Amino acid sequence: MTDPSTSVRDLILLPxxxxxxxxxxxxxxxxxxxxxxxxxxxxxxxxxxxRIGELLDIEIPDLLLAAxxxxxxxxxxxxxxxxxxxxxxxxxxxxxxxxxEHTPCIELRIANLPPKKIDFKLKLxxxxxxxxxxxxxxxxxxxxxxxxxxxxxxSQGLLVLATKKLAPIHLPGSIPTDKSLGAxxxxxxxxxxxxx
Numbered sequence: 712m713t714d715p716s717t718s719v720r721d722l723i724l725l726p727x728x729x730x731x732x733x734x735x736x737x738x739x740x741x742x743x744x745x746x747x748x749x750x751x752x753x754x755x756x757x758x759x760x761x762r763i764g765e766l767l768d769i770e771i772p773d774l775l776l777a778a779x780x781x782x783x784x785x786x787x788x789x790x791x792x793x794x795x796x797x798x799x800x801x802x803x804x805x806x807x808x809x810x811x812e813h814t815p816c817i818e819l820r821i822a823n824l825p826p827k828k829i830d831f832k833l834k835l836x837x838x839x840x841x842x843x844x845x846x847x848x849x850x851x852x853x854x855x856x857x858x859x860x861x862x863x864x865x866s867q868g869l870l871v872l873a874t875k876k877l878a879p880i881h882l883p884g885s886i887p888t889d890k891s892l893g894a895x896x897x898x899x900x901x902x903x904x905x906x907x
Contacts, residue, residue: 717882719774719835720767723863723873725760736872743870744819744829759817759829763872766815766831767865772886775837776851778809779844789849796848804842811835831872835863838877854886 726736737760779785785802792800813833818826840857862877 717771717880718767719769719771719833719863720764722771722835722861722880723767723833723865723875725764725767725865725873736870739870740867740872743868747827759819762817763831763865766817767833769813771837771861771880771882772854774811774835775809775839775856776854776886778811779804779854780851785844785851788846789851792846793849798847799852800846802844802846804839804844806838806840809835809837809839811837829867832866833863835861836877837861856882856884856886 780789782804788800788802792798811834813835814830815833816828816830818828820826838860840859842857843855844851845853845855859880859882860877861875861880863875864871865873
């Protein structure tokens with residue numbers, strides 16, 4: 712389990728929502744959805760705000776590990792480490808940037824109306840200093856992270872709900888991988904993640 716302060720939800724802080732009356736970005740979202748979905752009332756919006764927050768319950772270390780696994784050199788090292796499963800191998804990663812884009816959605820169901828899908832776009836960028844991965848038996852067993860800066864944006868259509876400008880974030884000095892991510896056998900995360 713990772714440090715609870717390393718989720719996307721903690722990175723991109725959503726604006727507060729008044730349970731009785733929408734304000735700010737939530738008012739804009741309320742008005743936008745009101746024109747798209749007839750019958751939506753603010754009464755249902757606090758629940759929607761909570762669900763939007765849940766969409767951001769993504770562990771940052773999981774995003775980083777998924778991106779690192781797509782690196783050809785790392786795939787080669789993972790395959791090579793399968794030949795001597797008891798041996799530990801350390802792979803250093805130079806300073807690099809990871810860009811990740813996701814498209815979570817919420818499905819609204821109101822009375823007898825057909826369900827309405829509300830799509831969101833989550834864009835994240837992580838700028839990492841050199842770090843080191845521990846590989847054993849074809850699996851990433853641990854990541855020792857360096858400094859990291861991150862930025863992100865959550866939007867619904869053209870409406871930007873929350874933004875985090877590039878700033879340092881806290882990652883644990885060492886990330887144990889509970890899932891022990893292996894070579895090419897893991898399912899790809901939803902969304903697109905690129906490392907450069």
